[in-house]
């Protein structure tokens with residue numbers, strides 16, 4: 615993965631993962647969830663960093679299937695070095711995706727892919743179907759985060775298949791877009807989930823493994839950007855420095871066992887009235 619100049623996986627895509635972007639974090643957010651609620655100013659600073667750094671922000675499908683090309687003008691690149699494409703993804707279909715994130719990204723001329731749960735669209739705090747359609751019409755890409763927000767590795771074959779196909783069909787019907795990527799809730803992925811997703815017509819499954827992602831791979835690694843992720847750390851990820859990746863993986867390894875002892879939250883309930891429309 616490392617190359618000259620100490621860069622880490624320089625040629626891979628940097629697929630960044632965000633969640634909610636809010637003015638105020640809800641008081642009832644659990645300690646587990648707190649890091650996923652980012653402030654608006656913090657998100658704006660990340661967008662400015664990408665814009666001012668000349669990073670090439672591409673839609674996921676384009677970055678996944680195209681070879682590196684001379685796009686962007688990052689001052690951090692060495693002469694002759696090809697910039698790694700950056701992809702912005704947001705999970706969970708939080709209402710802020712439509713209220714804050716997409717307007718800000720559109721203004722900056724940046725693409726993004728929103729991974730939503732089709733059962734929770736229209737429930738409190740989430741995007742509505744009409745938001746999804748409006749965002750899709752103005753250039754946002756949508757992809758599946760499952761029908762419910764369930765741990766896919768814990769489902770039987772039939773339930774897994776329903777999650778994958780139902781969310782894909784509903785999203786394709788409502789946006790008119792091809793839905794080709796799936797992001798596993800809680801980052802829980804195994805071989806069976808990947809195989810089922812490919813069989814259901816997806817091109818790849820997105821994970822939360824903090825590494826640059828390989829183009830054309832059936833698993834797309836994503837780097838979660840939390841509240842408190844500093845501009846320096848973000849630059850480190852984007853420019854392929856080793857330390858931020860190493861630090862993130864070391865932290866994940868330390869927390870892996872304690873996390874396994876905690877129960878996975880229940881899948882979120884479906885919204886009957888809105889989702890059905």
Ligand SMILES: [Zn+2]
Pocket residue numbers: 705706759763799800
């Ligand atoms: Zn999620």
